[in-house]
Amino acid sequence: MIEILSPQVANLIAAGEVVERPAAALKELMENAVDAGATALTAEIRRGGVSLIRVTDNGEGMSPEDAARAFMRHATSKLRSAEGLQAIATLGFRGEALAAVAAVSRVELLTRRRGEAAGTSLTLEAGVVTAHGEAGCPEGTTIVVRDLFYNTPARQKFLKKDSTEAAAAQEAAVRAALARPGLSVRFIKDGAQTMHTPGDGDLKNCLYSVFGGELVRSLCPLPNSGGEVRVSGFTGLPALARSARFMQYFFVEGRPVRSRVLTAALEEAYAGSLMSGRFPVCCLHISMPLETFDINVHPAKSEIKFQYERAVFDAVYNACREALRQAGPEAAPAVRIAPYTPSGGPVPVLSASSPSVYAAGVPRPAGPLPSPPPPPPKPPEENLAWRLIGEVMSGYLLVETPEALWIIDKHAAHERVIFNRLKAGERPFLSQQLLVPRAVALSGPELDILTGERAFLEEAGFDIDVMGPGALAVRAAPGDVDESDIPALLSEIASLLLSGRRPDLRDEAMQMVACKAAVKLGRSSQREDMERLAGLVMETPDLRHCPHGRPVAMRLTRSDLGRQFGR
Ligand code: ADP
Ligand code: MG
Numbered sequence: 001m002i003e004i005l006s007p008q009v010a011n012l013i014a015a016g017e018v019v020e021r022p023a024a025a026l027k028e029l030m031e032n033a034v035d036a037g038a039t040a041l042t043a044e045i046r047r048g049g050v051s052l053i054r055v056t057d058n059g060e061g062m063s064p065e066d067a068a069r070a071f072m073r074h075a076t077s078k079l080r081s082a083e084g085l086q087a088i089a090t091l092g093f094r095g096e097a098l099a100a101v102a103a104v105s106r107v108e109l110l111t112r113r114r115g116e117a118a119g120t121s122l123t124l125e126a127g128v129v130t131a132h133g134e135a136g137c138p139e140g141t142t143i144v145v146r147d148l149f150y151n152t153p154a155r156q157k158f159l160k161k162d163s164t165e166a167a168a169a170q171e172a173a174v175r176a177a178l179a180r181p182g183l184s185v186r187f188i189k190d191g192a193q194t195m196h197t198p199g200d201g202d203l204k205n206c207l208y209s210v211f212g213g214e215l216v217r218s219l220c221p222l223p224n225s226g227g228e229v230r231v232s233g234f235t236g237l238p239a240l241a242r243s244a245r246f247m248q249y250f251f252v253e254g255r256p257v258r259s260r261v262l263t264a265a266l267e268e269a270y271a272g273s274l275m276s277g278r279f280p281v282c283c284l285h286i287s288m289p290l291e292t293f294d295i296n297v298h299p300a301k302s303e304i305k306f307q308y309e310r311a312v313f314d315a316v317y318n319a320c321r322e323a324l325r326q327a328g329p330e331a332a333p334a335v336r337i338a339p340y341t342p343s344g345g346p347v348p349v350l351s352a353s354s355p356s357v358y359a360a361g362v363p364r365p366a367g368p369l370p371s372p373p374p375p376p377p378k379p380p381e382e383n384l385a386w387r388l389i390g391e392v393m394s395g396y397l398l399v400e401t402p403e404a405l406w407i408i409d410k411h412a413a414h415e416r417v418i419f420n421r422l423k424a425g426e427r428p429f430l431s432q433q434l435l436v437p438r439a440v441a442l443s444g445p446e447l448d449i450l451t452g453e454r455a456f457l458e459e460a461g462f463d464i465d466v467m468g469p470g471a472l473a474v475r476a477a478p479g480d481v482d483e484s485d486i487p488a489l490l491s492e493i494a495s496l497l498l499s500g501r502r503p504d505l506r507d508e509a510m511q512m513v514a515c516k517a518a519v520k521l522g523r524s525s526q527r528e529d530m531e532r533l534a535g536l537v538m539e540t541p542d543l544r545h546c547p548h549g550r551p552v553a554m555r556l557t558r559s560d561l562g563r564q565f566g567r
Helices: 007-018 022-035 064-069 097-103 153-158 162-179 203-211 213-217 260-269 309-330 357-361 410-424 444-452 454-459 483-498 505-521 527-539 558-564
Strands: 040-046 052-057 106-112 119-125 128-135 140-146 184-189 192-196 219-221 230-236 248-252 282-287 387-392 396-400 404-409 431-441 463-468 471-478 553-557
Touching (some): 022 040, 022 052, 022 097, 022 162, 040 162, 064 119, 064 128, 162 184, 162 192, 162 203, 203 213, 203 219, 203 230, 203 282, 230 309, 248 260, 260 282, 260 309, 282 309, 387 527, 396 527, 404 410, 404 527, 404 558, 410 505, 410 527, 431 463, 431 483, 444 463, 444 471, 444 483, 454 463, 454 505, 471 483, 471 505, 483 505, 553 558
Parallel strands (some): 040 184, 248 282
Antiparallel strands (some): 052 140, 106 119, 119 128, 184 192, 404 553, 431 471
């Protein structure tokens, strides 16, 4: 027998799609405020949004009739006919969000239309109206959502710890703020205000109030672009790069979106300035004709499909590329590698304009750095006679020995050389107290896991504290690490922790230092530098793997080649 689902059941099913966690409910409520023309909103959560989510806006408000209708399924004021679907400019138009949220919580609504004398109050339990009346309230709308999922225990089980849900909700507020610099967003978590953006229309000021000056100073503004697809905003210097795609914010016509086309274009613009496994940070606003993209692929409305992918890719790629070019040498530093001496000790390059391995690779710790011991003498693997053929595909050295052809990954080789040196000088952890606490911009999940692991970090010499929704204050850090590397190191540690690993923090710190130096050094294509590096790899057989476990060199023998050619 075919049965028609009751509206309550249909709403519960829809609720699962639309509001899978408090952050999703908050996102919907904030989008409604924006759609109502609000210029300011306050979002408040308690206990990760499970016990309370409250969004107050100064938008146009609702009439008493609309207030009741708003919670009915497929109730929307944003779509009058099917044609409207094509070029809909508001954030939501499925008319599902309020019904879905209300179905799984206790809701209170207070709203007053602009210019009207009285307001309306409405109370719902599990989607059913329990009270409806007149109320005195300011113009605009306040929606309070309590006890989310109280009537759906199965959903409740999927919720993470409060701090994780709170981080996700904060991230939603951060996105809402970055999406609309003209909207002032206030975020209050468990009674404490953690973010307040000015709403003055300036994206830079908005970024400043979310992440702090530290991050803003390392952002490159995108040049003005014309054309059908226009891109504006900021992209981060390579030094800000993360080990995961955190803090890549893309907005299309003011909506936060995810798209492989956009990430690919961004990351392609950094080709040659980042090691693989490092991801740039950005906040990009893209505008294009409304009929050339589709944003409602997914119920959460974050996946986007473009009609002209190539044009979008090119616009983003060119804008970011140009921004980095204009940022100059800091975005693409040209650094030579240090000469290699057979004793194993590097000799600093003498020219002032070309920092040595030491300058680039070794931080300025409080005490003197132990001098690197020479590599242990190991018998060479094969005949030492080798010849550098040259560099191919900007990054690989070809070396010939009598028995084989070697392909050396320049970056990986540099990284390994520097790491070995640091490792050789290993000594107990030292913590360096920073003169001025350093603000480190982090994404919600990064922040959440690091504060959750504070004790673990303290063992390694970190002293950290939460500063805001997107920032951590660092008062002390492991002694080996250069202060400017602290943000990258923390984000690296965060992503390892997020992937379920407990890194050896000492090793992480050293790898970070080695990796950063290697990126810079890997740019050199001077013949003598390449000879030196090839020599190091060919004459030190344990330089086979870089600290991340990637191979440094590959060996192709005559018989390998023969096999390939079917000889
Ligand atoms: P949608 O946003 O897709 O229309 P929702 O369920 O999110 O569906 O909202 C239903 C309707 O309720 C909206 O179309 C709008 O008319 C009204 N509404 C919701 N939130 C607000 C608000 N903060 N201010 C004014 N009207 C609102
Ligand atoms: Mg909506």
